[in-house]
Amino acid sequence: MSEKWTDVSFEIEKAIYKDKESAIIKARKLIESMVDSILENEEMEVPERTNLAEKVSRLYHSGVITRDINKAFDRIRRRGNHSAHELEALPMMDALKVHKSLYEISVWYVESYGPLAAKIPSYRDPQPEDDEERMYAMLKKHFNDFLSKGATPSEEEPSSEEREEKPVLSEDFTTKKQYGSYLLYQLNKLRESSQEAIEGFESLSPFKRYLHIERPIQESLEESLRKASVSGDAQLVFLCGSVGDGKSHLLAYLQSTYPDMMKDFHIHNDATESFDPQKDSLDTLADVLSSFDDENIHTSDKKMILAINLGVLHNFMESGYAEERYSELRKFIDQSGVFDTGIDEQIDHSVFSLVNFGDYHEFELHESGAVSPYIDTMLERIVSESDQNPFYKAYKKDMENDWNHPILMNYKMLRAESVRDSISRLLVETVIKEKVIISTRALLNFIYDILVPTSIEDMDSSDIIDMLPYLLPSLLFEGRQRSGLLKAVSSQDPLNIRSQKIDEKLIGLYNTTDLSDFHRKVITDPSAVVWIDLLSSVGSIYYLDKESKEQVGEMFVRSAFLFDSELNEQFEDEEYSQFTSYLYAFNSGDLKSLRGMYHEVWKSLYLWKGAPQKGFLYLDEETDFMRIAEKLDLDKSTEYVPKKREGKLQRFTMSIIIGYKADDETVAVEIDYPLYETLSKVRQGYRLSKKDKEDAIQFVEFIERLLPLGSQQKVILIEDQDEDKLFRLEYDHNFEEYTFSRES
Structure with missing residues (x-):
């Protein structure tokens, strides 16, 4: 490399901590000179007004420079353009990135063009010329506290001087950082693996209180608890759901918000409370619920909230305990339909009440589609410009400290x-x-994952x-x-x-x-x-x-x-929009708007099985030469459609039940989105594979149950596919005989 280039390189290194923009611009000018030298060494001519980007691109596409060196050249070019046009100030880490890219280019140049005896030193970061104390202050400023990477990432404490300078803030905002970022420390609390994700029902931290969002299930639970609190009888309120859906969070919120009401209830959280090591979960439940067994239920005055996962509840209901000691409780659970796919029945019972997270989806159904006020509100809470928002306060602090990272x-x-x-x-x-x-836990973890x-x-x-x-x-x-x-x-x-x-x-x-x-x-x-x-x-x-x-x-x-x-x-997605429209129509009992769904299913049925003639459906699978078809003439059945409702729907099923009947027999099929999508493909001419039919087994079984309702006892069509001929076999009940004829 020329002596002039070496001098410029030293100037760049000295300027990085004093004037990084100037250092980056000099680096860009240096690579312009190096590119011209490479073109000369390779005897490649370019037009006089060819810019730097075009020159580098030609070297790369000609195979002169490698992909990594091309990226190094391009990075310095872009950062140089940025600094030269006085755009937003670049962080120190960009100046260091330019410095390292310049080193990589220089190593490549020396290895490619000599001198052969040159000894290439290992890369090291540029060092400030100031004394150690000033160097530390400079690094801390320019690295935006990246020195904290040497500390425990999630537990960096402020120094004693910082504590004296500024008091520790309330629990909703902390002075702690992770990898030099206040925002990252706060976002880390959203992870499923963080301590904040593990929550008891006794109390609610300020952080979780800020994230609390009122949902329809909270209204239902509060209503059940108010009724139970004024009752003179024993009261057992079930709060059912699955892992991570927010049962403990909801109970903690109610504990801190309505202490007078909640003090009347004993709370048993099946997911978090410890068990006797000599007993399994079913033994423990049998003991906990003893006040509500068949012997004590009508004399006890105990009030309890049981937060329980549905799997555990199901196992208990199937156990010998339920059969021998909890028959009345078992009857209530059976009538509620909590283990069915539909909406739980609101059973009016003097002792038991049940609220199930499974009845309340992440979204609502409106006539115009599906929306989620809950997800909308949670996302808004993360970015709200509020003094109560720990994320926004941390974000502003990172911005003030010039911390620069994709997270911001x-x-x-x-x-x-x-x-x-x-x-x-x-x-x-x-x-x-x-x-x-x-679940709430999954949603919070999702927000972390798309930001960090x-x-x-x-x-x-x-x-x-x-x-x-x-x-x-x-x-x-x-x-x-x-x-x-x-x-x-x-x-x-x-x-x-x-x-x-x-x-x-x-x-x-x-x-x-x-x-x-x-x-x-x-x-x-x-x-x-x-x-x-x-x-x-x-x-x-x-x-x-x-x-x-x-x-x-x-x-x-x-x-x-x-x-x-x-x-x-x-x-x-028009197909998705149509399905959500039908889903709303079904759950709101709007038969007029649901009519198109019946037509689509009927058409899909004939295309699925095939039809030799209008109104006739093949009974068998495809064969090489002979097929039989029956006439299928059924009425629509609306017995599975819920009662008429209007407005937004907060409790609903996620699938649509379509039924058809002949005489007094009805056959129905439950259609979720994956099946609806498959049927739409069939109507568009898609040829089903074996896997498609296996995935849509519920529709295959629906067809098998429909076929006996057809006219195969009265008339069938027989198709000779080899000869391309169609015959009719029909029973005449007047003369009690069959007639056989060829169809035109």
Whole structure:
């Protein structure tokens, strides 16, 4: 390398801690000179006005430089453009990233062009020239407290000086950090593995109180408890559900909110209370519920709340205890239908009452579709500009300290109302399509996962291209390995949707000379400007390597889905919208709006089995030469449709029951979204595979139960497929004889 380059390199290293913008601009000028030298060494001529990006791109596509060196050149170019145009100040970690990229390029250059005897030292971070004390202060400022990585990540305590300077805040906001970030420390509380996720029913922390959201199940439980509290009889209130749905949280909230009412009740939480090591869970339950057994139920005055998972309750009801000592309780549980797929019956009992989380879904059904006020509110709580919001207060503190990380960018994205709305709709759609259950614990963990990358400590650049895999749109759809919920959400990735308009925009993206301007025209949401502006330093997508180009394209499509954009309508799923419309019609008892569903199922039935003639359905499976069909003429049955209801629905079934009848016999099929989607494909001409039929076994069984209701005792059609001939065999009851004829 030339002596001039060496001098410039030393100047860059000295300037990094004093004037990082100047150091980055000098690094960009240095690589311009190095690129010209490489072109000269390779005897490659370029037009006089060829810019740096075009020169680097030519070297890369000609095979002169490797993919990693191409990315190093491009990173310095983009950061140099950013500094030269005086955009938002770059963090110190970007200056250090440029320094390391310059080292990598220099090593490659020396190894490629000599001198052969050169000894290449190992890389080391640039060192400030000041004394040790000033160096520490400088590093702490520029690294945004990244020195805390040397401490225990989740338990960094403020120094004694900091405590004297500023008092410790209340429990809803703490001075603790993780990896140098106040926000990350707060977000870590959302994880399923955090201590905050483990909650007893005795009390509610300020953090959990802030996150508390009133839900319909709370109203039902409060009503049951009020009735029980004024009763002179023994009272047993069941709070049923599954793991992580919020039973303990709800009880803790009621304990702290209504202490006078709750003091009358003994609470037994089957999921958290310790058991006698000599007894299993069923033995313990039998002891706990002894005041409510057949012998004591009418003389006891005990009031109890039993928080219990449905699996444990089912096992107890099937045990010998229930059969021998708890017959009245067992009868109540059977009548409630708590183990059935439908909505639990509200049984009026003098002693027992039951509230089940399973009856209350993550969303509501409206005439216009499915929405989730609960998810909407939870997302809003995370980003609300409130002094009570520990996340927002931590975010502001990180911003004040110039802590720069994709986590902050993700938080800014989540602050966009359009993004929160899109995520809420996406989760509801995932619940309906994939039949997943989103507990409160799973929802909070999901929010953490879409804000915090897995490799936090490895993300050492604020360059938008470097950040792409760590940003919310990528974390949302590429986190299959992080949780079951993210795996289900990934199946709704907008990248799977193709339309002419989306393809046209992608072609435009790959041909634009100004990525920032192109994004701004398509993604119209003002909230997106915060990251779109960062693309101005990239210029044309053409100069990026293949992997980066793909990441930019994926980011564009996913962002167009999440933010307000010209492409929003392209991502709407008409099939899903139709199903939710039918689901509302069924649960609200709107027969008129449900009529189309009966027609669709009937048409699907004939296409599923096949029909040689209108009104006739094949009885058998496909064979090589001969098939038999019967006439199937049935009436619609509405006996499974619930009573008429209006307005929003908070308690409903997730499937639609469609029935048909002949004489006094009715056959019905329960249709959830996966089956509805399969039937829609059949109506569009899709040929079913063996797996399709196995997955839709409920519809196959429905057809088998329908066939005996047809006219096979009166008339059948026989099709000779080899000869392409059709015959009719018909019984004439007047003459008690069969006639056989050929159909035209």
